[in-house]
Amino acid sequence: MITRPNAISIPLSTLPPLENGDKLTRAEFERRYHAMPEVKKAELIEGIVYMASPLRFRSHGKPHAYIITWLGLYESATPGVELGDNATVRLDADNEPQPDACLLITHGGQTRVSDDDYIEGAPELIVEIAASSVSLDLHDKLKVYRRNQVQEYLVWRVYDGEFDWFKLQEGEYIKLTPNADGVICSQIFPGLWLDKAALLTGNLARVLEVLQQGLTSAEHQSFVENLRIKDEL
Numbered sequence: 001m002i003t004r005p006n007a008i009s010i011p012l013s014t015l016p017p018l019e020n021g022d023k024l025t026r027a028e029f030e031r032r033y034h035a036m037p038e039v040k041k042a043e044l045i046e047g048i049v050y051m052a053s054p055l056r057f058r059s060h061g062k063p064h065a066y067i068i069t070w071l072g073l074y075e076s077a078t079p080g081v082e083l084g085d086n087a088t089v090r091l092d093a094d095n096e097p098q099p100d101a102c103l104l105i106t107h108g109g110q111t112r113v114s115d116d117d118y119i120e121g122a123p124e125l126i127v128e129i130a131a132s133s134v135s136l137d138l139h140d141k142l143k144v145y146r147r148n149q150v151q152e153y154l155v156w157r158v159y160d161g162e163f164d165w166f167k168l169q170e171g172e173y174i175k176l177t178p179n180a181d182g183v184i185c186s187q188i189f190p191g192l193w194l195d196k197a198a199l200l201t202g203n204l205a206r207v208l209e210v211l212q213q214g215l216t217s218a219e220h221q222s223f224v225e226n227l228r229i230k231d232e233l
Contacts, residue, residue, distance in 0.1 A: 018042050022049040026096050041086065045140050047094040059158045063129050066204055067101050067156070071127070073208060074192050077215045080106050080227030081189065089119045091148045097141065101127040103189060108230045110149065124188050127154040133162075142166070146173050151188045156199075163196050183210055191220025 015035045024032070029044040036042075041052040055061055068085055075083040084102045089111075091097065102123035104111050111121040126145060130137040137155050145153050146168065153166040153173060165184050166173035178184050178196050186192035193214030198206035214220060 018049055018051060020049060020051050023047055024049060026090070026093055029096060041098055043098050044094065044096040045136065045144060050136065059131065060129050063156050063158055064100055066199065066202075066207070067127050067129070069204065070194070070199075070207055070211060071101055071103055071192075073211055074189065074215070075103070078189070078191070078220070078224055078227070080224070080231055082106050084119065084123070087119055089121075089123060090114070091122060091144065095144050095148070097144070099123075099126045100129045103192075105227070106231070107227070107233075110151075122148040122150045124150070125152040125154070125186070125192075126150050127156070130155050130157050132157050132159040138164070142173065146171070152186060161200055163194075163200060165194070185214070190223040191215050191217050 015032050018029070018032045018036055018039060022029075024044065024047065026044055029042075029049065033039065033042055039051065043050045068083070071083045075081050082104045084099075084104065086098055086100060087102060088096060088098050089102065102119070103125040104119070104123050109124055111119050111123055114120050122145070128137040128141065135157075138157070142153065142155075149168065151168050153168075155164045155166075156162075157164065165176040167176050167187055176184050176187070182195055182197050184194045184196055191211075191214040193210050195203075195206055195210040198204075198210065
């Protein structure tokens with residue numbers, strides 16, 4: 001008697017894996033993402049799944065560390081502000097990005113943290129580490145963040161040697177430029193100052209020195225006091 005090899009049995013409850021280019025609803029994206037704990041970063045942008053490639057050290061890992069150090073120092077001196085590193089953000093029905101960094105106003109801001117510990121709504125500030133001007137970060141993501149009212153969007157284009165700081169104004173992003181001292185000053189987070197040239201040349205000590213100057217400014221002290229009052233309401 002000839003027997004046929006057994007067919008591969010796939011449990012009915014098994015979800016298809018996430019794949020680059022999948023077109024999914026946000027709910028289905030989350031179900032598949034949760035079923036793949038080995039996947040460290042996947043995003044849904046305009047209903048399409050994007051999965052991160054392995055990340056290089058000098059073109060992503062080190063710039064990312066600089067940004068987190070800079071924003072972490074700001075958070076440490078600014079009660080009422082929270083920093084997120086690669087936190088998933090539920091923006092709308094078709095978009096669930098995982099930005100490299102985001103800065104939130106805890107009380108009275110645009111976001112809330114859900115019962116299952118996700119950011120819901122648009123963070124006031126988002127930072128992405130991008131390869132160049134042709135990246136997703138400066139095209140579809142920029143449109144998504146603008147539409148969802150992310151107030152300031154920062155993109156470090158590592159290969160281009162550029163750093164773009166966009167501020168939402170009347171529904172459009174305008175690019176902020178350094179002042180006479182070469183410093184860009186946040187209009188949403190007073191005291192968040194950045195020496196652009198120092199960042200691009202890898203001078204982290206200078207970046208933190210300039211930030212420290214911002215943290216001692218009168219506008220930062222006023223911002224901290226306003227946040228304290230909101231927290232007490």
